[in-house]
Amino acid sequence: MSNEKTKVTFGTLVLLASTVVLFALSLLGSAVPVVLGGLAALGMAAGSLLIGTSETGRPV
Template identity: 50%
Template sequence: MGTNSTKIGVGLVLLLVSSALILGAGLQEIPLPAVAGSIAALGLAAGSLLVGTSEEGRPV
């Protein structure tokens, strides 16, 4: 990825969309298909990785 602001922006979008999918399905008591849940979980992981590594230095 290019700049730190790009990493943060993409990471926040991934976190927002993925968490809205999981929490929205849970609050409305709609069963979430396994494929959609897996994609949402990967979106959460990728978003947090992008936001966590957006700063300079060693991510811990």
């Protein structure tokens, strides 16, 4: 139970942080932080994977 809750909590934090970074970069309108945008997109994928595999059974 604790491991599942840890995965969901960490996955949610990664998703939220990555989303904030992507929205902040879109407001800047600059092409310079493309690497940060790519890392934020990878963070969103990792967070979704952590949340999707947190319960027993088949992953989402």
